[in-house]
Every structure is written in C-alpha cells, then in structure tokens.
Amino acid sequence: MVTRAQRAWAVLDTVLDPEVPALSVCDLGIVRDVIDHGGELEVVLTPTYSGCPATEMIEENVLEALRAEGLGPARATLRRAPAWTTDWITEDGKRKLQAYGIAPPHTVTPAPAYAGAGSVPGAQGFPLRFFPKAALVSCPRCHSKNTERLSAFGSTACKAMYRCLACREPFEHFKPI
Known part of the structure; x- marks a missing residue:
C-alpha cells in the first residue's frame, strides 16, 4: 500500500x-523530507540560498x-541548515538542466595551470603573477x-553567463555551491 507521504513525494516531483x-x-533537491503527522503533512524545504x-x-x-491532489x-x-548545495541536485536533474540549455554544476573541470605558475620579475622589478585559469565549463549544446565566462551572474544569482567559442552560443552555468 502506498503511504500518504509517498503519494506526496510523487506529487512534489511534478512541482x-x-x-x-x-x-x-x-x-x-530542495525538498528534504515529507512527514505525515496524521492530520497534517509537513514538507521540509531548504532554499537554494x-x-x-x-x-x-x-x-x-x-x-x-x-491540496489539489487531496493530500x-x-x-x-x-x-x-545544513545549507543547500548543488550536490543535492539529482543526476536526472543535471541531465534536465543540460537538455534545457544550462550547463549543470558537474560540467566544471579544473583548467591546467599556466606553465611556470608563480611570480617572475617584471618591469621595474615588480613581480608579474601568473595564476591558474578559471575552471572550464562544457557547453550544454x-x-x-x-x-568563456561573460558574467559571474546570469538570470539568477545561482547561475553565471558563459559563451561557447566553438558553436558561438551563449548559455548559463548553474554554479557549484
């Protein structure tokens, strides 16, 4: 027999x-729990931020x-607490993000450091600093x-704006948190 809480989970998967x-x-991954208190259901939510x-x-x-399902x-x-993290996005959710045109957080890979990272003497004795490249993000298309990253923020604070230099399409990246 399917419990009321299980029915609620199925409904929430459509929201x-x-x-x-x-x-x-x-x-x-923001629905953390569904608790059946007998007369009332409690849905525990953790906002993304x-x-x-x-x-x-x-x-x-x-x-x-x-309510619409009579639950x-x-x-x-x-x-x-604990704070939401992109690790809570399901694997199916990551696939859906990519299909929607948003690079999911798992597409980030560290970029190789520049050869000779560190500091070397520059003009007038001031050191020039070389830093590793930012993480690489795969184009969802x-x-x-x-x-390349165009902006640290996209349409929401949890996304950044990127552009693919291969297909020339702009896209958002769901930033890993």
Missing part, C-alpha cells in the same frame, strides 16, 4: 522550480499541489570546453 522550470523541486526570491512561490506551489492539509517548513 516545477519557478526560476528553472525544467526541474522539479525534487530534482533540485538564503534570500532566494522564489522561496515563497515554491512554498505556495508545493502546498497547492498537495492536505499541509504546511511547509524551511530548514536552512555542443559539449565543447572551449568556453
């Missing part, structure tokens, strides 16, 4: 994230979906690692 509508709130503007909308959408009454509880 889309308002900022990345390719992912459900379960794919994103404190102050996320979509948090209230997510709470409302979660509770409305449960209410229900309440949402925000739990900010053509999978090239020949990409």
Whole structure:
C-alpha cells in the first residue's frame, strides 16, 4: 500500500522550480523530507540560498499541489541548515538542466595551470603573477570546453553567463555551491 507521504513525494516531483522550470523541486533537491503527522503533512524545504526570491512561490506551489491532489492539509517548513548545495541536485536533474540549455554544476573541470605558475620579475622589478585559469565549463549544446565566462551572474544569482567559442552560443552555468 502506498503511504500518504509517498503519494506526496510523487506529487512534489511534478512541482516545477519557478526560476528553472525544467526541474522539479525534487530534482533540485530542495525538498528534504515529507512527514505525515496524521492530520497534517509537513514538507521540509531548504532554499537554494538564503534570500532566494522564489522561496515563497515554491512554498505556495508545493502546498497547492498537495491540496489539489487531496493530500492536505499541509504546511511547509524551511530548514536552512545544513545549507543547500548543488550536490543535492539529482543526476536526472543535471541531465534536465543540460537538455534545457544550462550547463549543470558537474560540467566544471579544473583548467591546467599556466606553465611556470608563480611570480617572475617584471618591469621595474615588480613581480608579474601568473595564476591558474578559471575552471572550464562544457557547453550544454555542443559539449565543447572551449568556453568563456561573460558574467559571474546570469538570470539568477545561482547561475553565471558563459559563451561557447566553438558553436558561438551563449548559455548559463548553474554554479557549484
């Protein structure tokens, strides 16, 4: 027999994230628990970051979906500790991000350091510093690692804006947190 909490999990897997509508709130990993208290369901949510503007909308959408399926009454509880991390995004969620055109956090690979990283004498005796390149991000369209970051922030604070130098398409990258 399927429990009320299991039915709630199935419903929550259909509730889309308002900022990345390719992912459900379960794919994103922000639904931490569903607890059946007998007369009431409690859905424990961890926002992607404190102050996320979509948090209230997510709470409302979660509770409305449960009510629409006849699983209410229900309440949402925000739990900010432990803090959400991109490790909580499911593997299916990462595939959905890529298909949607957003590079998921797992596509980041460290770039090789410049040869002779460190400092060398420069003009007028001031040292020149060489630093390793930033991490490489694969293009979600053509999978090239020949990409460049255009901006540290994309349409939301959790994403950065990139451009693929191979296919010339801009794309967002869900930053690893």
